[in-house]
Amino acid sequence: MGTKRFILNAARTAKQGQHINIGKEYPEYQAIVNTLTMNPADMKSLGISSGATVRVRTEHGETTFQCEEGKVPEGMLFVPYGPPTCRLMGGETDGTGMPTSRGWEVDVEPVDTNPTS
Amino acid sequence: MAAQLGGKVSCTLGEVKNRADFIVYWGSNPADCHPRHLSRYTIAQKGRFLPRGRKDRTVVVVDVRETKTSNPADVFLQIRPGKDFEVLTTLRALVKGQPVNPQLVAETGVTVEQLQDLVDRMKRARFGVMFFGMGLTMTRGKHMNSMAILTLATEMNAFTKFVAMPMRGHGNVTGADVVMRWTTSYPFAINFSRGYPRYNPGEFSTVDLLVRGDVDAALVLGADPGATMPMPAINRLAGIPTIVLDPKVTHTSRLARVHITTATTGISAPGTSYRMDEVPLTLRPPLRSPYPTDEEVVRRIHQAVARKPDWLTAHSGTSPIAQA
Numbered sequence: 001m002g003t004k005r006f007i008l009n010a011a012r013t014a015k016q017g018q019h020i021n022i023g024k025e026y027p028e029y030q031a032i033v034n035t036l037t038m039n040p041a042d043m044k045s046l047g048i049s050s051g052a053t054v055r056v057r058t059e060h061g062e063t064t065f066q067c068e069e070g071k072v073p074e075g076m077l078f079v080p081y082g083p084p085t086c087r088l089m090g091g092e093t094d095g096t097g098m099p100t101s102r103g104w105e106v107d108v109e110p111v112d113t114n115p116t117s
Numbered sequence: 118m119a120a121q122l123g124g125k126v127s128c129t130l131g132e133v134k135n136r137a138d139f140i141v142y143w144g145s146n147p148a149d150c151h152p153r154h155l156s157r158y159t160i161a162q163k164g165r166f167l168p169r170g171r172k173d174r175t176v177v178v179v180d181v182r183e184t185k186t187s188n189p190a191d192v193f194l195q196i197r198p199g200k201d202f203e204v205l206t207t208l209r210a211l212v213k214g215q216p217v218n219p220q221l222v223a224e225t226g227v228t229v230e231q232l233q234d235l236v237d238r239m240k241r242a243r244f245g246v247m248f249f250g251m252g253l254t255m256t257r258g259k260h261m262n263s264m265a266i267l268t269l270a271t272e273m274n275a276f277t278k279f280v281a282m283p284m285r286g287h288g289n290v291t292g293a294d295v296v297m298r299w300t301t302s303y304p305f306a307i308n309f310s311r312g313y314p315r316y317n318p319g320e321f322s323t324v325d326l327l328v329r330g331d332v333d334a335a336l337v338l339g340a341d342p343g344a345t346m347p348m349p350a351i352n353r354l355a356g357i358p359t360i361v362l363d364p365k366v367t368h369t370s371r372l373a374r375v376h377i378t379t380a381t382t383g384i385s386a387p388g389t390s391y392r393m394d395e396v397p398l399t400l401r402p403p404l405r406s407p408y409p410t411d412e413e414v415v416r417r418i419h420q421a422v423a424r425k426p427d428w429l430t431a432h433s434g435t436s437p438i439a440q441a
C-alpha cells in the first residue's frame with residue numbers, strides 16, 4: 001500500500017449545511033465531515049474501494065477519512081469542512097487573517113483498503 | 118481587503134434579478150451552498166427587463182470541477198487548481214485588447230480562444246454580474262484573487278454595466294462586516310485595547326491572535342471556531358476562559374468554560390440580518406423562546422463589567438508590569 005499525493009479541497013455541501021442546523025453531535029453530521037470524495041481512477045491506483053479508510057497527512061497534522069467514489073478530477077479530493085479538516089489546517093494566514101482552507105497538498109495512505117472483506 | 122485594493126462595483130440582488138442578463142459564478146457552487154440564490158435571483162427568475170427568465174440570461178461557471186451549478190450553465194470553464202489569478206489577469210488583458218501568451222494561458226487548463234469567447238460575451242451583455250465564492254477567496258492568492266475579479270468588473274464598465282459580489286456564507290456574516298465598518302471604519306481584525314479602533318489583518322485577526330497566544334480570554338458569539346479554525350487556534354481556545362453564546366451544543370461550546378444557551382435569531386429572537394448584497398432585513402420571530410437573546414446576554418455582561426472599577430483605578434499605585 002503506497003502513499004499518493006493529492007490536492008485536497010475542503011468544501012460545503014447542502015447536506016452538511018442541513019446537518020449543521022440539526023446538530024453537530026449526531027452521527028449523520030459526523031459521517032458527512034469524515035467522508036472524502038475521490039476519483040475512481042485514483043481509488044484504483046491506491047488499491048482501495050468505496051468505504052475504505054485512508055490517512056490524510058499535511059505538514060500541519062493528520063487524520064483519517066472514509067473514502068467514497070465521486071465525479072471529481074483526478075488528483076483532487078473534496079471533503080466537507082469540519083473538525084477533521086481543522087486537524088490538517090495550519091495557523092499561518094499570510095497576513096490576511098484567513099488560513100488557507102483549500103488547495104492543500106496532502107499525502108494519502110490507505111489504512112483499511114476493503115471494509116467489506 | 119480586496120475591496121480596499123481594487124475598489125468594488127456592486128448592486129443589490131433585486132437589480133440582479135431584474136437586470137442581469139450575464140451571470141458568472143466563479144469558485145462558487147450555489148446549488149449546494151446557497152440553494153435559494155439560483156431560484157430567487159438568477160437562473161430561475163423572470164425580471165422586469167428579462168421577461169423570458171432563463172432564456173434571457175447567459176450563465177457561466179468557472180470552477181476546478183463539475184458541480185450541480187455547472188450542469189445547467191451555458192458555459193463551463195474548468196480551470197486548474199490555484200490558477201484563478203492567472204485566468205483573471207488574462208481576461209483583464211483580453212478585455213483591453215492586449216496580447217497574451219497562449220502557452221502560458223494553456224497552463225491554466227483553458228485556452229485563449231475560450232477566454233476570448235468569454236470576453237466577447239461579457240462585452241455583449243447589457244448587465245453582467247460576477248459572483249465569487251470560497252473556491253476563489255480561500256485558495257492560494259486569497260484576497261489578491263478577489264482583488265483581480267473586482268478589478269475585472271470595474272474595468273468592464275468601460276464597455277457595459279458590470280458588477281461583482283462575494284457569495285457570503287453563514288448567517289449574517291455580512292452584518293458583522295457592515296456594522297463594524299460603519300461603527301469603526303474597519304470590517305474585521307480590529308483592536309480596541311487603546312480605546313480607539315486599530316486595524317491590521319494578520320496581527321489583530323482572530324486566528325492570528327489565538328495561534329500566537331496573544332489573548333487570555335475569548336467571547337464567541339454565534340460561531341463555531343472549534344469546527345472551522347486551525348488546530349493551534351482551537352487548542353488556544355480550549356486553554357483559556359472561553360465563553361460561548363449559542364442556541365446549540367457545538368464543538369466550541371464543548372471546549373468552553375461557560376456556555377450560555379440563547380434564543381435562535383430569526384426563529385425565536387428578533388434582530389436584523391444583512392443579506393450578501395448588504396441589504397439589512399428585519400427578522401420577525403414566529404416562536405417564543407425560554408432563553409434570552411444574544412443581545413440581552415451581551416447587554417447584561419456589559420452592565421456587570423461596567424459596574425467594576427476600571428483596571429487602572431483598581432491597580433492605582435502599582436506597576437502594570439508587576440501585576441502582570
